[in-house]
Amino acid sequence: MASVARITTISSRSDESFEDAVRRGIERASETLRGIEGAWVKDHVVNIKDGSIVSWQVNLEVTFVLDDGGQ
Structure with missing residues (x-):
């Protein structure tokens, strides 16, 4: 098939x-998308304030x- x-x-x-950012992203995507089979972490960034x-x-x-489509 x-x-x-x-x-x-x-x-x-x-x-x-x-790790938590990845988990949250996948959990949220799963609420909208069906059939998720994988994910690639394309970029990762830290946000900094006052050092x-x-x-x-x-x-x-x-x-x-x-x-x-149900076929």
Whole structure:
């Protein structure tokens, strides 16, 4: 059986860690997208204020299989 997938880019931020930012991004994407099969962390950035890290941000490329329309 063949399938076709789509890739969409999302950005997610956490006050705790990169891992938490990734987890939150995937959890949120799962509320909207069906058939998520994987994600690639494309970029990761720390946000700094007064010399301290205040948040961790990731840009994710999320891969999901397109619905076959019930066929």
